Amino acid sequence: MEIIFYRMMAEGPLFWGAVLLFGAAGVLYLLSLRRRKPGLASNLFFLGAFFLVSLYIARAWLETGQPPFKTMFQSLVFLVWNISLIYFILEKGENLFFLGGPTSLFNAGVLIFSTVFSDLVRVNLPPALQSAWFVPHVILYFAGYSFLFLGFLMSLLYLPFPQRRFLGERHWSGQRWRDYDLFSYRAILYGFTFLSLGLSAGAMWAKGAWGAFWSWDPKENWALITWMVYLVYLHMRYVRGWKGRRAAWLSILGFAVVVMTYIGVNYLPSAASALHAYQ
Amino acid sequence: MKKRVVFLLIMALAGLLGEFLLGNLSLNHKFLAGAILLLVFFTAGRKVLSQYQTAALLFAALSLAVAYSTFLSHSEIYYSFWFNFLLSSLFLSVASCLLTLKPSTSLHYLSFLVFHISVLVVALGFVINAFGERRCYLPLHRGEELHRCLPIVHGKLLRRDEAFPMAVKLQDFRVDYYSRAPVLGVFLRQGEKFNMVKGFELRKGRRYFGARFLGFQQESRRFEEKWGKGAVGAYPLGRISPSGWVYSLDAFPGMLAVVDGKRTLYYLPEKEQAVVLPDFAFVIKGFSDEIPGHNPPVKIPVLVLEVYSGYGTAEAYLAEGDRGLRFGPYSLYFSTSQVSPRVLRPEEVLVKERELKFLRGIFDIRGRRVVLVPGGEPFVDGKFAYRLMRPPVQEKEYASLLLVDGREFRVRVNSPAKHGGYTFYQSDYDPSDPDFSGIMAVREPGELVLYLGFSLMALGALLTLAYRRRTWR
Numbered sequence: 001m002e003i004i005f006y007r008m009m010a011e012g013p014l015f016w017g018a019v020l021l022f023g024a025a026g027v028l029y030l031l032s033l034r035r036r037k038p039g040l041a042s043n044l045f046f047l048g049a050f051f052l053v054s055l056y057i058a059r060a061w062l063e064t065g066q067p068p069f070k071t072m073f074q075s076l077v078f079l080v081w082n083i084s085l086i087y088f089i090l091e092k093g094e095n096l097f098f099l100g101g102p103t104s105l106f107n108a109g110v111l112i113f114s115t116v117f118s119d120l121v122r123v124n125l126p127p128a129l130q131s132a133w134f135v136p137h138v139i140l141y142f143a144g145y146s147f148l149f150l151g152f153l154m155s156l157l158y159l160p161f162p163q164r165r166f167l168g169e170r171h172w173s174g175q176r177w178r179d180y181d182l183f184s185y186r187a188i189l190y191g192f193t194f195l196s197l198g199l200s201a202g203a204m205w206a207k208g209a210w211g212a213f214w215s216w217d218p219k220e221n222w223a224l225i226t227w228m229v230y231l232v233y234l235h236m237r238y239v240r241g242w243k244g245r246r247a248a249w250l251s252i253l254g255f256a257v258v259v260m261t262y263i264g265v266n267y268l269p270s271a272a273s274a275l276h277a278y279q
Numbered sequence: 280m281k282k283r284v285v286f287l288l289i290m291a292l293a294g295l296l297g298e299f300l301l302g303n304l305s306l307n308h309k310f311l312a313g314a315i316l317l318l319v320f321f322t323a324g325r326k327v328l329s330q331y332q333t334a335a336l337l338f339a340a341l342s343l344a345v346a347y348s349t350f351l352s353h354s355e356i357y358y359s360f361w362f363n364f365l366l367s368s369l370f371l372s373v374a375s376c377l378l379t380l381k382p383s384t385s386l387h388y389l390s391f392l393v394f395h396i397s398v399l400v401v402a403l404g405f406v407i408n409a410f411g412e413r414r415c416y417l418p419l420h421r422g423e424e425l426h427r428c429l430p431i432v433h434g435k436l437l438r439r440d441e442a443f444p445m446a447v448k449l450q451d452f453r454v455d456y457y458s459r460a461p462v463l464g465v466f467l468r469q470g471e472k473f474n475m476v477k478g479f480e481l482r483k484g485r486r487y488f489g490a491r492f493l494g495f496q497q498e499s500r501r502f503e504e505k506w507g508k509g510a511v512g513a514y515p516l517g518r519i520s521p522s523g524w525v526y527s528l529d530a531f532p533g534m535l536a537v538v539d540g541k542r543t544l545y546y547l548p549e550k551e552q553a554v555v556l557p558d559f560a561f562v563i564k565g566f567s568d569e570i571p572g573h574n575p576p577v578k579i580p581v582l583v584l585e586v587y588s589g590y591g592t593a594e595a596y597l598a599e600g601d602r603g604l605r606f607g608p609y610s611l612y613f614s615t616s617q618v619s620p621r622v623l624r625p626e627e628v629l630v631k632e633r634e635l636k637f638l639r640g641i642f643d644i645r646g647r648r649v650v651l652v653p654g655g656e657p658f659v660d661g662k663f664a665y666r667l668m669r670p671p672v673q674e675k676e677y678a679s680l681l682l683v684d685g686r687e688f689r690v691r692v693n694s695p696a697k698h699g700g701y702t703f704y705q706s707d708y709d710p711s712d713p714d715f716s717g718i719m720a721v722r723e724p725g726e727l728v729l730y731l732g733f734s735l736m737a738l739g740a741l742l743t744l745a746y747r748r749r750t751w752r
Contacts, residue, residue, distance in 0.1 A: 003467055003474050010465075010477040063480075121478035121670040124457045127677060127692035127705075189744065196394075196740035200733040209693050211414070211704045211721040213729050214405075215434070216357045218349040225342045232335045239331040268349050 008115040014056045015111065018080075021049035022108035029100030038097035046104055050084040053111075057081060066125045069138045072266070074123065076114035078138070080107045082146040090150065096183065102153055133205030137198055141223075144194030145258060148230070151187035152255035154180045155248035162244060181243055184251055192230045199227055218270045222261035229254045286327045287336060290320055294364035301360055310409070313364055317371055328368075329375035337369040358433045370402040386746045394739025401732035407725030414721050415441070416706065419449035419679070421714035428720060443720065445699055450687065451680035452716040454708060457673045468662040476663075478670065677708050679716040690718065 028042035057077060060068035068074045087103045090096045125134075158180035202223070203213040214220060233250045236242040242250070265271060293316055301309050320328070327333055344365060348356045356362055377395045382388065415428035416436055428443040429436055462480050466473035585594055657666035678691035681703060688696035688703065695704045700722050707717040723729075 003469065003476060006465075006467055006476045118477070120475050121462055122480055124673045124675070127674065130676070131693040193740045193744040197737050200737040200740075203733045204730065207726070207729075208695065209704075211695070211702065211719055213733070216348070221345045221349050225345055228338045228342050232338050235331055235335060265349070270349050270351065 004116060007118040011115060014052050018049045018052035019108050019111045021045045022104045025049060026101050026104030026108060029104055033098060038100055042100060053077065053081045064122060067135050070123050070125055070129060071119050072117040073114050073119050076110055079142055079145060080110050082142040083107060083149055086146045087150060099150065099153055128209050131205055131209060133201055137201045137205055140194050140198035140201055144191045144198055147187045147191030147194060148255055148258055151184045151191055151251055154184035154187060155251035158184060158248045181247060185237060188230060188233060188251060192234060195227050199223060218265050218268050222265050226257045226261050229257050283327050283333055286324045290368055294361040297364060298360040309360055313367060317367055321371060325375060328372045329379050331376055334372040334376055337372055341365055341369055370399060373398055390739060390742030390746045393735055393742055397732050397735030397739050400728060400735055404725035404729035404732050407728060408723050411724035415443065417447055417718040417720060419716050419718055421449050421452055424448035445684050448682040449679055449716055450682050454677040455675045457675045461667050462670060464666045464668045466664040473664050677705060679705055679718060
């Protein structure tokens with residue numbers, strides 16, 4: 001624990017400033033639930049944290065001249081950036097401020113957790129990752145994961161609060177009802193779209209780098225499983241009319257598979273020989 | 280529901296039986312048997328196969344099979360009959376579902392159609408590849424021409440060579456490495472061990488926040504000096520010369536620098552080959568990746584020597600960046616620094632303007648002025664230790680210049696070359712052999728179909744989103 005503490009301390013003010021602001025924004029968002037609209041302070045704290053994470057990523061990118069998406073630590077920081085951006089767009093566009101509390105606190109938690117995987121020395125990209133496909137592939141996948149996280153969050157909220165709730169005054173987006181099931185479905189549809197785009201981009205990149213579109217690598221396999229789980233979710237919803245609790249549980253299962261794909265794969269016996277493992 | 284489950288169970292049984300009965304047949308025979316089996320099932324249960332629930336169940340079965348396979352360390356499962364039968368059944372089911380759709384001109388139908396067709400096009404691409412694909416490995420040495428290659432079958436490299444339809448010659452091979460600028464390593468004592476907390480890159484005047492380390496600055500001066508023939512390389516390393524100067528001697532992989540008053544450099548000899556100098560001789564016994572018995576542990580290349588002198592024989596360790604062994608007027612330094620292996624060849628050595636770099640870090644650690652040199656002794660302060668160190672070796676790029684049927688191609692990772700129906704990929708290299716380059720040659724007849732399939736998948740996903748975005752309220 002002592003070493004983790006000192007590794008955390010070594011991250012510097014940008015990083016810890018973002019953690020504190022996300023934490024404060026989370027508390028303020030939760031308090032604003034009573035007023036049925038987000039307060040200015042919660043928005044400012046959230047945007048401040050997002051700005052600091054953006055600066056942190058930009059600094060790492062400028063220092064090395066390479067996109068900082070290689071290690072587990074870097075990818076977790078980028079995940080936080082993605083979730084923040086997508087959440088904020090949805091908050092303003094779809095009146096989803098009630099997700100601000102859990103999202104902000106989740107972001108703060110992920111940043112703290114990421115220090116366990118802190119990079120000890122400068123990270124350089126190996127030859128295989130120096131490709132024009134690298135940045136779009138990562139961005140598409142992390143955008144997908146961020147939407148799927150929000151979909152999971154709404155499915156979790158649906159289980160105890162299945163009824164639609166009135167959101168208050170008329171929002172410019174026309175969203176007056178809080179319907180976790182519908183929101184979850186929308187987020188998953190976006191997430192699935194980004195996963196499909198990321199999967200296609202990844203296959204084309206793999207062809208250029210390793211000579212094969214598909215190598216049955218553990219990470220590729222779990223990415224395929226994730227894609228198939230959400231494919232089944234969407235088809236069951238379209239064709240069989242799966243909504244409500246069944247859809248929520250499938251969404252929760254889907255996100256568990258996402259976590260397995262993102263983190264769990266690194267601990268599989270076959271990960272040692274994998275092409276995609278985070279270092 | 281019951282009928283569907285029974286039907287799928289029979290299909291699964293057929294797949295497993297096929298695995299058992301057809302295991303030793305050739306790919307063509309297996310494919311034929313699988314196709315007949317699928318045709319039978321399609322004729323008998325087209326209605327069941329064209330139901331979305333069936334496709335969903337097959338997707339679930341495939342997910343389980345793929346998940347199971349990731350817990351295994353071998354990849355045989357992906358080439359088994361039952362796995363491919365399951366995949367084929369799934370694609371057949373998707374195709375059947377597609378046939379049940381009523382054609383329309385709506386965006387909804389178009390997006391649905393494109394997305395589902397993309398899955399089938401991808402499947403078609405893989406089927407075409409299964410019959411016409413060829414992968415093989417060309418272990419090339421500089422100047423060597425190969426007409427044969429080692430086949431790669433089911434992801435495994437076979438050790439029997441076979442004819443390759445082209446003559447492939449390695450003209451040149453180059454490895455570039457990342458700069459290994461020194462970093463300040465901060466270590467924490469935990470029990471008897473020192474574990475690294477963080478490595479900070481040196482930046483003049485930059486302050487780092489932490490519980491125990493407040494900031495530091497770097498001083499760097501550059502000197503230039505003309506050197507004579509015999510030295511080669513491009514990477515500066517910190518060294519202490521007998522006169523007490525801190526030098527950076529340009530060095531190259533596996534170079535042993537013997538620095539005397541004249542600063543003579545010697546190439547690292549082959550293992551077990553003796554180097555005889557006027558006052559002593561030594562033999563390279565091997566290498567290690569850690570300084571033996573050093574605390575805090577230091578993971579750097581170490582050369583193991585056996586030294587013969589007038590005082591007898593002794594085993595000695597020479598760590599990269601160490602102050603070196605002293606024998607009379609001589610000091611020995613060891614380096615594994617990285618430059619293009621091409622310049623390793625002594626006969627190709629050019630006389631270059633040598634660059635000497637004076638480097639030391641002056642640190643302010645808890646109010647104390649500490650001077651550290653790369654690879655020097657650590658500064659220990661209570662439970663913390665500080666050491667100026669170099670990060671591990673990391674290759675930036677490796678590239679080969681190939682001559683294929685008389686035409687020159689430059690191949691590097693992520694940038695293959697195409698010729699005569701084959702695509703040549705830079706596969707790997709051997710860090711211990713600067714003249715070796717591993718090239719993979721691939722012939723994929725389904726390549727264009729697969730590119731089309733994945734492009735359609737991306738298009739279908741975007742169209743689906745465009746349609747749903749308009750209608751979901």
